[in-house]
Amino acid sequence: MASEARQRDISAIVASVRLAATFTERVVFLTGETGIGKSHVARAAADRLATTVGPGALRTTKRQLYDDLMTHDVGQSLTEARRLLAEAMTGDEYREGVAAFRESRPPRF
DSSP: OHHHHHHHHHHHHHHHHHHHHHHHHHHHHHHOOOSTTTHHHHHHHHHHHHHHSOHHHHHHHHHHHHHHHHHOOHHHHHHHHHHHHHHHTTSHHHHHHHHHHHTTSOOOO
């Protein structure tokens, strides 16, 4: 049981890091804020996403962000986020991401 709780905690942390990086990149892209000190943030986020996030997870995150922007319904967004996370946690991409995190190595997607 403790292992399951730990796995959920790790998943939540990984998901929040991915979301923060994606959100930062998207805000810079949408607002055009690429002045000194800002473009490197977007570039660093994009580089991190390209090297540490599985393609399926990135695709799902981008779709969810877009859908959330269109619906503006927090409750529906949270319900969908939980469903998507539960679904993602059953795949090979997720297992590789967690293994890479635990072993302090880059993931092999």
